[in-house]
Amino acid sequence: MTTKTLTTGTVAAEATAAEADSHPAPYVHGYSDTEAQRLGDQADTLAELLHAGTVYPAGSRVLEAGCGVGAQTAHLLAASPGVLLTAADVSAESLAQARARIAGVAPSARVVWHHGDLHRLPFPDGTFDHVFLCFVLEHLPDPAAGLAALRRVLRPGGTITVIEGDHGSAFFHPETPAARRTIDHLVRLQAGAGGDALLGRRLYPLLTAAGFADVTVRPRTVYADGGRPALVDGFTLRTFVAMVEAVRAEALAAGLTTPEAFDRGIAELRRAAGPGGTFHYTFFKAVAVNP
Amino acid sequence: MTTKTLTTGTVAAEATAAEADSHPAPYVHGYSDTEAQRLGDQADTLAELLHAGTVYPAGSRVLEAGCGVGAQTAHLLAASPGVLLTAADVSAESLAQARARIAGVAPSARVVWHHGDLHRLPFPDGTFDHVFLCFVLEHLPDPAAGLAALRRVLRPGGTITVIEGDHGSAFFHPETPAARRTIDHLVRLQAGAGGDALLGRRLYPLLTAAGFADVTVRPRTVYADGGRPALVDGFTLRTFVAMVEAVRAEALAAGLTTPEAFDRGIAELRRAAGPGGTFHYTFFKAVAVNP
Numbered sequence A, B: 001m002t003t004k005t006l007t008t009g010t011v012a013a014e015a016t017a018a019e020a021d022s023h024p025a026p027y028v029h030g031y032s033d034t035e036a037q038r039l040g041d042q043a044d045t046l047a048e049l050l051h052a053g054t055v056y057p058a059g060s061r062v063l064e065a066g067c068g069v070g071a072q073t074a075h076l077l078a079a080s081p082g083v084l085l086t087a088a089d090v091s092a093e094s095l096a097q098a099r100a101r102i103a104g105v106a107p108s109a110r111v112v113w114h115h116g117d118l119h120r121l122p123f124p125d126g127t128f129d130h131v132f133l134c135f136v137l138e139h140l141p142d143p144a145a146g147l148a149a150l151r152r153v154l155r156p157g158g159t160i161t162v163i164e165g166d167h168g169s170a171f172f173h174p175e176t177p178a179a180r181r182t183i184d185h186l187v188r189l190q191a192g193a194g195g196d197a198l199l200g201r202r203l204y205p206l207l208t209a210a211g212f213a214d215v216t217v218r219p220r221t222v223y224a225d226g227g228r229p230a231l232v233d234g235f236t237l238r239t240f241v242a243m244v245e246a247v248r249a250e251a252l253a254a255g256l257t258t259p260e261a262f263d264r265g266i267a268e269l270r271r272a273a274g275p276g277g278t279f280h281y282t283f284f285k286a287v288a289v290n291p
Helices: A033-051 A071-079 A092-105 A143-152 A177-192 A199-209 A229-245 A248-253 A259-273 B033-051 B071-079 B092-105 B143-152 B177-192 B200-209 B229-245 B248-253 B259-273
Strands: A061-065 A084-089 A110-115 A128-134 A154-164 A171-173 A213-224 A278-289 B061-065 B084-089 B110-115 B128-134 B154-164 B171-173 B213-224 B278-289
Touching (some): A033 A071, A033 A278, A061 A071, A061 A143, A071 A084, A071 A092, A071 A128, A084 A092, A092 A110, A143 A154, A143 A199, A154 A199, A199 A213, A199 A278, A199 B171, A213 B213, A213 B278, A229 A259, A248 A259, B033 B071, B033 B213, B033 B278, B061 B143, B071 B084, B071 B092, B084 B092, B092 B110, B143 B154, B143 B200, B177 B248, B177 B259, B200 B278, B229 B278, B259 B278
Parallel strands (some): A061 A084, A061 A128, A084 A110, A128 A154, B084 B110, B128 B154
Antiparallel strands (some): A154 A278, A171 A278
């Protein structure tokens, strides 16, 4: 579902200095206002599904790695208002938006905003009780390295919570080749940017290989049909189709499709939100412990 | 997931006479003892997932349409021991196995075994309080006609419960083209036999179009990784891979693949049950009311 890139990008740090990368990777979804709005809609629709079960005790030191524009940050703080949160992102612009968002919805929250790369966090080993990241690993060229860096700053016995989508879980009715191809374009573009839009299914082996223990991965499935009009609008149309539609220019620039073919695919994808249409998507939520 | 064919097949009836079809459709999974064992394993592993929430009051007149070898019948009766069950199937052999199974696990259950086609049930309109069918619609050339026939024998205000899989929901890690093709073969063979292995996503429009009201469809997702060894064995290997593997001869006969390619695909599919492997599948369970 993809909301931010922590992979490379220009890097600095509020609290301390950090190395700058010279070749920022492209963020497949862009950084526009429309994109920020899409991410907000998405987070609201999905909040209950994704955040259920994530409650941190007051006073816990929590790191949100890759907070992006703060869409998930708001829900994290709503569920755990007493935490001492460090919210990190590689994009200064996203971080500024996140800060403004949280100032509006949770003005009394205790948040340190950290501008920097999650691979090189300037915090001592074991700084945090809990680490949370949502739609971040899918953008990393080496998610195993990202997890290792996060494990370093997590204290022994602390937990990591990771939420990811998997576009291979998307199927719908009616389903057409042209509609399917628009999703494939997004998967290819994300792979071209060094990410993996099919990462959800890999959470268990990634966390296990990174040395985490008690790895528990649960699917969180979204299914929308005519009996759930709010979900059809909020998820099928305004989250999923909007996300696919947003890569139109990039897909054209990459020579993956033509304007006519892409637009036809999007029109056919939208039929999954029309009368008799259905749409299915599975997120994965993993919780594991740093032994 | 596919356990029986009610589409055509030789038809007779215990309680009354019924027309015989002259051209039985092939049952993609066959009727062997191994197949019966597979269906038993499958039903046990999935029972809790699929049957949760289905409890009928004592004395209810319930029709199970397409009981097959009784795999689901046993769970239905375990959850609702007091019902007056009519279990129907188009295969006399399957029905005999179902009868023997239920005699063993629920000897005091009140069951009328009906050998016949669900499209031509010899019961008056509104005979049943509830209708239940699991992995049946996916085999019907015209599932809408099947639902219409079942609605006829359901009383106004009665419920229908329909459970179906959708092979488009299968994704796994590691995923390879050869492994994916073995699943595609099964989908094509089932389509060739007049069925639809991707039917789960269509339950909502099918039930709505058939005139049912209050249609509620919920996904029931199976996800198996190294943290759930019983599910890896019971579902990934002994249910899903076994089901795909069982169409080997038919896929070869149809010229869809070669022995080498099929066996390599199965070997690669099995890696989803190995170290670091994961497997995902979504069933759909629909409940609706006859208005």
